[in-house]
Amino acid sequence: MKNKIVWKLSIYFITSLLVFAFIISGIFIYLFRINTIELHKNELEQRATKISKTLSSITSDSIRKNQGSGYGAYLKFLNDIAMSDVWIVDENLNIITAGNDQVSQYSFSDLPSNAEEIVKEVFSGKTEFSESFSNILDTPTLTVGTPIKDDSGNIFGVVLLHSPVNGIDLAISKGIVILVFSIGIALMIAILLSIGFSFTFTKPLKSLNLTAIKLTEGDYTVKTNVKQSDEIGTLAMNMDILAQRLNESSMESEKLEQLRRDFIANISHELRTPVTVIRGSLEALNDGIITKEAQVLEYYSQMLAESKHLQRLIGDLLDLSRLQNTDFQLEMTQISICEVLSDVIRSAKSLAKDKQIEFVVNNNFKDCALLGDYGRLRQMILIIVDNAIKFSPQNGHIYINVSQDKNLILSIRDEGRGINNDDLPYVFDRFYKTKSIENKNGTGLGLAIAKQIAIRHNATIKLVNEIGVGCEFVFIFHDDL
Template identity: 50%
Template sequence: MKNKIALKLTLYFSMSLLLFSLIIGSVFMTLFKNQTIHLHKVEMEKRAVSIAGTLSTLISNSNAATDTRGNAAGKGGMSGAGGMGGMMHGMGMGMGGMMQGMGGYSSYLQFLDKIAMADVWIVDESLQLMTIGHMTNRQINYADLPADADQVVKEVFQGRTTFSEGFSSLLNTPTLTVGAPIKAGDNVVGALLLHSPIQGTKEALRQGAGILAMSIGTALLLSLLLSILLAYTFTKPLNRMKNSTLQLAKGDYLAKTGVQQKDDIGELASAIDILSERLELASHESERLEQQRRDFIANISHELRTPVTVIRGSLEALCDEVIADPDQIKDYHRQMLNESIFLQRLVNDLLDLTRLQNPDFKMEMEEINLGDLLRDVIRSAQNIARSKDIVLKTELDQDAPLCSILGDYVRLRQMFLIILDNAIKFSPLKEEVWITFANNTVTIRDKGIGIALEDLPHIFDRFYKSKAVENKTGTGLGLAIAKQIADRHTIRVSVESQPNLGTQFSFHFKCISPKG
C-alpha cells in the first residue's frame, strides 16, 4: 500500500481488534470455564444426592427388617441382653444387610458405578472405606487418603454436601469429588464420595477455545478486509485534497477537490476550494496591480516627459541664442516657469499619494469643528472661483457649526479643495457651485460638463484624466488623493454625475458631538 495513512489506519484498526479479541476471548474463556465447572458440579451434586437418597432408603428398609427379626428372636426365649445385642447388630449391620439384600457387595458396587456413571466410594465417620469404586486398582487404606479427606467427611457427617479436588493425586487423574450424606432416619451413617474426572470438562473447554479461536480468526480476517476498505474510503478524499493542493502550488488556482462530505474532511475540502477561489481572485488582483504599476510608470513617464522636453528645448534655444527677440525670450522663460510649476505639482501630488497609501503614515488627528473647516475651505476657493466669475453658494443648517469630527485638519481641507477646484474647473463661466451640509453629509454640486457613465468607476484611479480641454493642466492624481484622505478618515464618498448636467460629490461623516 502506497498510501501511508491507509496503512497506518489498517494497522491501528487491526491491532485494536486483535487486542479487543484477546480481552474478550480471555473474559469469555474464564466465564465459560467457570460456568462449565459450575454446571458439572450441579449435575454431580444431583447424582450424588439422588444416589445417597436411594441408599438411605435401602438402609432404612434393611434396618426395619433386622428389627423384625430381632424382636422374633427375643420372643423365642433370648435374654434381655441378647435382644439388645441383636438390635445393635441390626443397626451396625444395616449397610451389610442392605448390600446382601441387593445380591452381594461386588454386584451392588458394579451396579452402583453404572448408575452413577462415575467412581463411587462409601466411607464411614472414621474414614474406613466400606466400598470403593473401580477407578483405582489397589487397596486404599486410611493413610492413602488425601489431606482434606477428614474435612470433606466431617462436613458430610454434619449433613452438608461438599466438593473437593484433593482426590486427584490418589486417583492419578484430575478429579472433582462431591460428598453427600447417607442417612438412616435422621442420623448420618455414611458418606457417599462421587468421583468424576474433569477431563471431559477440559475437553469441552478446549473445544470451546478452538471454536472461539476460529471465530476470532474469521472475524479478524473480515475486519482486516473491512479496515482496508474503510481506510481507502477515508483516505480517498485526502488524496484528492493532496492533488488539489499540489495543483494550487503549481499555480493552477482553478483546481477543485471535488469532495462533497458533511463531516470534518468535507469542511477541510471546502476550505481548500475556498482557498483556491481566493487565490484565483488574488492572482487576478495581482495581475491587475501589476498592470496598474506598469500603467503608472508609463503615465508618470509620459507626464514627466512633456514638461522636461519643453524645458530642455527652451533652454537649448536660449543657450544657442537661436532666440534673440526680448519678447520671445520672456515667453520662453514664462513657458519654462509654467512647466516647472506643473512638475512641482506633479511631484507633490505623487508624494502625497504615496504617503497616504502607506499604512505607517500618521495623521494629526484632532477634534475639528466641521463648520469652521468648511468656511475656511470656501474662503480659499473664492480666489479660484473669481477667475471664472463663479459664485460659491452655501447651504449649511444650524447644526453645522456645532458638528465636530476627529481628523487631520490640513488633509481634510486639501480633500475639499481638490473637489471644489474640479467643480470650478469643469463649470462654465458665471455658473454656480453649491456647498451644503445636512444630516452629517457635505455635498459639493456643480453644473459642469459631468462624467460619462463608463468613466465613473475609474475616477479615483491614479492618472485618470478626462480628455476635456479644461483638464489639460491636471495631473490625474487629485481625486485619487481625495479618496485616500477620505478612506483614512472612514468617510464614505458617493458620486452622482450626468454628462452636460453636472456632478455631485457627497461626503458622509460621523459626527462625534452633534447638537442635541
C-alpha cells in the same frame, strides 16, 4: 503499494481484529471450561444428594450391621447407579463400604484427595465440593460430599462421589474449531471491508494532496471538491478558502504590479513633458536662437508655467505617498467641518470668479464637530470644489449640502456634463485624467489624494453621476474613527 496509507490502515485494522480475536478466544475457552465444570458439579451433586437421601431412609444400626436385602442390593450396584467412584465414610474417615457386595476396610490413602477437609465440612451440615487433578487419569476431577442422616436428623456418615470431568478437552477442542472457523470467516469479511473503507477514507486525502500540488505549482483556481462533515471536510474547506485567498492575493499582486508599471509610465510621462519644455526653452535662449524680447518673455512665461506644474506634481506625489504610508500620522484634533467648509468656499470664490459660478450652501448646523486634521480635510474638500469649478459651465452653480443622521454627510454637486461611464471605475486612480480641455493641466492625482484623506478620516466617498446633469461627491464621516 502506491497508496501506502491504505495498506497502513488495513494493517492496523487487521492487527486490531487479530488481537481482538485472540482475546475473545481466550475468554471463550476460559468461560466454556468453567461452565462445563459447573454443569458437571451440579450433576454430581444431584447424584450424591439422591444417594444420601436413599441411605438416610435406612436406620444407622442396619447400615453398621450390613443387614437388609434392600440395602445390600443397593450397595452392590451403587457404583453403577452413581456412574462414579463412591465411598461411604464415618466421622473418623473409616470407610464403611466401597460400593461392592462386601464390607471392606480401605486405607486412608485410597480416599480422594482433600477427603478429610470435605468430611469435616459435611459433618457440619453442608454439602462440600473439591476440585483436583488426577495424575493417573491426567484429567481434572471433582469430589462431592453429602451428609447421611438418621431418623433424628443426626449425621452418621458421608457419601463421597469422585468423578473425572469427562469430555472437557474434547468439548473445548470442538469449540475451538467452531470458534476458529467463525473467526476466520469474520476476519476475511473484516479484511475486505477494512480495505474498502481504507480506500474510501483516503480518497478525499488524495484529492487534498492533488490540490496542494497544484497550489504549489501556482494554480490557485483549483478546488478539492470534498464535502464531508468531519475533520477531513473541515480541512478541505480550509484548503478551498486558502486557494481562494491565494487566488485573490495573486490577482491583487498582478493588479498592484500593473499599477506599479502604470505609475512609472505615467510619472515618466508627466515629468518628461515639463522637463522637455523647460530644457528646449533654455537651449533656445542659451543658443541665442530667440532674441526678440516678446519671444524671450513668452519662453520665460512658458518655463515658469511648466516649473509650477512640475512643482505641483511633485507636491501631489509627496502628499499621496505620505497619506498611503500608515506610519504617517495626521494632526487629529476636534474641529468643525463647517469652519473648514467656509474656509474652502472663501478660497474657491476667487477661482470661480472668471466663470461667474455661484456657491449654494445648505447647512443648518452651527457646530459640525469632527475629529480630524484641519489642513488635510481642507485639502480634500478644495480638490473636489476645484474639480467642480473646472467642469462647471459659465454662470453655473455648485451645491454644497451638510446633513447629519447617524453620521455626518457632506455632498458637493456641480452642473457639469458629468463623467463618462467608462471613466467612472478609474476616477480615483493615480494619474488617471479624463480626456477634456478642462483637465489638460491636471496631474491626475487630486482625486487619489482626496480618497486617501477620506480613508484616513474613516470616511467613505460615494459618486453620484448623471451625464448631462452633473456629478456629485458624497462624503460620509463615520463616528468610530
